[in-house]
Amino acid sequence: MDIIGQFPLFYFPEYGSAWMMGITGTIHILASHTSVGAAMLFAFLAYKAYKENRTDLYPYMKKYGMFLLIFSYVIGSITGPGIWYTATAASPRGISALIHNFVWVWATEWVFFVYEVIGVFALVYFINKIDKKTHLKLTFTFALASVGTLALIIGIISFMMWPGTEAYYTTGSASDAFFGTNTFPHMFLRIGFMIMMSGVIGLVISSAMRKENEALSNELSRKMGFVSMLGGFVTMFFFMWYMGTLPDNAHAVFNITKDSIIQNRIILAILFSLYFLVAIVKPKLINVPVASAMIAVILIAGLWPGEKLRESMRKPYVAGQYIYSNQIISRDVPGKGIKSELPIIAEKGLLQVNPFVPENLKVITPGNKLEAGKLLARMSCSNCHSLETTGKFRPLKDRLAGMDKEAIKSILYAIGAGGMSYMPSLQLPEHEYDALAEYLASQKY
Amino acid sequence: MDASVLLALRDPAGIPFYPVVFQALYILTWALHAAFVLLALGSMGLSLYGTFKQKDDQRWKILTPHLIQTGKLSVSLLIVLGVAPLLFTQVIYDPNWYTTNALSGMWIFIFIYALVVGYMMFYWFYYANKAQDGGGKLIGMISFAILVFAGILMHNFAVTSIMPNEWMNMYAPNGVVDNSGWTFNIDIIRLAFMVSLSLPVVGIFLQNYSRFVSTREDFSKDLIDYTAWLGTRIASIGLLISAVLFVLWMYTIGYLMHPVIIATIVGVLVLLFMVLTNKNSYITTGVLVVVALLISGVRELTRYDLMMGLGYNIYDYPVNFEIPSITMFLLTFLIMGGVGVAYLLTMAWKVGKSQGIFDGSKDKAVNTLGNYTLGIMSLWMVVFFGWGMTILFGNIL
Incomplete structure (x- = not known):
């Protein structure tokens, strides 16, 4: 029986399902990076x-800790598995590839995670209940555990971009997959951002303390300004290194919007440098609304486009440069005994090899052609593009506007032949190309 | 569902170690996760009851905030402990896990944000109740309802995952493909049994609470006696309800006379005896853990048998051994996890037993465990970077 391991397809109208992962991921990054950064700051x-012997710093740490518990650990600890959950719905084979390569790495991260979650409660609630020396030791272990979670997840998300060398494909080893060329620059890029975020959140807390103790509030705001400035610099420095370790397809996508991305980053760098400078020189000017608004700016203008870019730069792959976003295995991985599914799809067609295609759509007839074309579009395009004429997320309406069936077909042929490095080289049998093109043309984009 | 389809849905990368190890880890970690789900459910529910009593009853005035705090902490722990069984189940039962999530994609998304909103509202309840005795009732109830709803969604995922014969009908009823992700299934008896377990769990927790604070001079004898009595009452009634529902569930799926099920029923009866006599609730808790492992085993047994019947045997999953990363996990889990968690729990125990500030620097156990934890974590970092650099240099130079 010629079937491949494709799962049912979940599609969210107008947006596609990948955006759900994107939203959860962006929120998680804000919360989780803050928590690791704050752990280092706490230490x-x-x-x-x-x-x-600065006893006046403990109330600040307690307040910061409570904020951290609610903000980072409620949101962060739920959205962390949440990314995983939404990813399994949107991209089951992508996440399965990560799980089956890195299950022990993830399990190790879980050990650190358990320590971190129990540790944060101890850190916050025991601040007035244990001696200072024991508390200091606790903060050190907490910081190390937090950095440990980063160290363990970073190789997995770096592998999503690419393994960096050919070694993994030959050996199938998790070590070769995990320690790719972009793992360490990626790690320090994020550590920089975490340090910066700890300062940015710290400014909210320190400015909120102004009424109680103005001198301490100003001193801490200044410190947070320095911490953020240092974190921002480390982020920028390692971002440059990180970009140099990415594959060609990533640069091909990056180059499409390079100018606007660079412009956006320059504006953000200037804005935040000024903000941190104000915190250092005139801490009185920073208040809770301003500090909170700056977090929103990071989330909306920094993280969301950044995560969208990172996801785009992986295209056409979702993991390890061997699984396409549309859940098709695109190359052999001899080290794991994995075979490319492209040849069998080119020969038999997607409808025949996908076990969840109902019998009435397995064979294309004049009566079911549009319905089969619609299912083919969902199976091969919808992970990255919304399909409706009113679609919002990388919509096909913008790419196929005004095209007739033959024009669309010629684009599909070009994609199948590998003519666009950021699109999957998915060749279909002629009858499936025809049904797909007919359906897309019928939408009159 | 055809066996060839189920087998094709397995990940082509294979699994990195013997399947039985993942199965055992699944049973172990699900039991831990479930323990805190049930404690969260029981303590949150009881804390809501407490908000109606705490204004006039001195005992509930003290107990209610402690129950809220227990619920709050339990939710965090159930989340972190829930990650592990999720991880292990999708290694060996990936066809079930991924099919379910795709079929229930919308519910997955709703589940995540229901948890976020429900848990944040519970913090709101905590602060409202802290500010005023009896405060935050409405917020507490809404929060509780949202979190229970999230639990029902998780039940839906578990039930859908063991309905492979129905998947095609759920995805394409009458040949019409439904990509909406709104698949929802419920098994009332199974759900009622799982929920009922929160009663014995919170009951035994109350017995432990009573025993733990009995050495503290700042807790009245009245409160200590009352919590022990209340715990015994809730746990014993709860155990009877759970036992009936368990028998009913097993009867409906034809497993009543299976040795594991009989062992579980015996375990419940032993637990009932221990709860009623309440000689040492800490030992009762140990037996509760054994019963939780048995229940986790029962769940896995029924799933394993079902999948075997369809021609999917997890023990035949192709294995691609991955020695370095399992070595890392085992060493981290046993050494760092063991020492580190022992450090935190020892400290928490001693802080709870102390009135005033606990000086950990003068306590041999806490001090030694703290030093070891710090040393092991530092060494772990050195090994991590050393390992990474060796691999990377080997591959690029």
Whole structure:
């Protein structure tokens, strides 16, 4: 029986299903990066408080900790598995590839995660209940556990972009997959961002303390300004290195919108440098609304487009440069005994090899052609493009506007022949090309 | 569902170790996860009851915020502990897991945000109740309802995943493909049994609470006696309800006379005896853990048998051994996890037993465990970077 391991397809109208993962991912990144950054900041503050006998720093840490518990650990710990959940709905084979390559890495991360979650409650609730030295030790272990979670997830998400060398394909080893060329620059890029975020969140807390203790509020705001500035610099530095470790297809996508991305990043860099400078020089000017608004700016103008870009730059793949976004295995991985599914699809067609295509659509007839074309469009295009004439997420209406069936077909042929590096080289039998093109043309984009 | 389809849905990368190890880890970690789900459910529910009593009853005035705090902490723990069984189930039962999630894609999305909203509202309830005795009732109830709803959604995923023969009908009823992700299935008896377990769990928790605070001078004897009595009452009634529902569930699926089921029923009866006598609730908790493992085993047994009947045997899953990463996991889990969690729990225990500030630096156990945890974590980082650099240099130079 010629079938491939494709799952049922979940499609969210107008947007597609990938955006659900994107939203959850963006929220998670804000929360999780804040939590790791704050863990490092906590260690620094606890050390300072212990060494210099600064008891006034503990209430700040307690407030920060409560904020962290609610913001980072409620949102972060739910959206973390949440990305995983939404990804399994939107991209089951992509996430399956990650799980089956890295299950022990993930399980190791879970051990750190357990320590982190119990640790954060201990850190916050025991602040007035244990001696300072024990609390300091706790903050150090908490910071190490938090960085441990980053160290363990970073190789997995770096592998999503690409393994970096050919070694993985030959050996199938998780070590070769995990420690790719972009793993370490990616890790330090994120550490920089985490440090910056710890300062940005810290400014909300320090400015909220102004009424109670203005001198301390100003001192801490200044410190947070320095911390954020340092984090921002580390982020920028490693971003440059990171970009140099990406594959050609990533650069091909990046180059399409390069100018506007660079412009956006320059504006953000200037804006935030000024913000941090104000925090250092005139901390009084920073108040809770301003500090909160800057978090929103990071989320909307920094993280959301950044995550969209990272996802786009992976195209046409979803993981390891061997699974396309449309859930088709595109190359052999001898080290794991994985075979490309492209030849069998080119020969038999997607409708024949997908076990979840109902019998009445397995064979294309004049009576079911449009329905079969619609299903083919969903199976091969909808992970990246919304299909409706009113679609919102990378809509086909913008790409196929005004085209007739033959024009669309010629684009499909070009894509199938590998003519666009960021599109999957998916060749279909002629009758499926025809049904797909007829359906897309019938939409009159 | 045809066996060839189920087998084709397995990941072509194979699995990195013996399937039985993933199965055992699944049973173990699901039991841990479920324990905190049930404690969260029971303590949150009881804390809501407490909000109606705490204004006039001195015992509930103290107990209610402690139950809220227990619920709050339990939700965090159930989330973190829930990650592990999710991980292990999709290694060996990936056809079930991914098909279910795609069929219920919308519910998946709703589940995540229901949890976020429900849990944040529980914090709101915590603060409202802290500010005023009896405060936050409405918020607490809404939060509780949302979190219970999230639990029902999780039940839907579990039930759908063991209905492979129905998947095609769910996805393409009458040949018309439905990509909407609104598949929802429920098994009332199974759900009622799972929910009923929250009663014995919170009951035994109350017995433990009573025992734990009995050494503290700042807790009245009245409260200590009352919580022990209440715990015994809730746990014993709860165990009877759970036992009836369990027998009913097993009877409907034809498993009543299976040795594992009989062992579970015996375990429940032993638990009932221990709860009623309440000689040492800490030992009762140990037996509860064994019963939880048995229940987790029962779930897995029924799934395994069902899939075997369809021609899908997890023990035949192709294995591609992955030694370095399992070594990392085992060492981290056993050494760092063991020492680190022991450090935190020992500290928490001693803080809870102390009045005033606990000086951990003078406590040998806490101090030693803390030093070891710090040392092991630092060494872990060194090994991680050393390993990474060795691999990377080997591949690029």
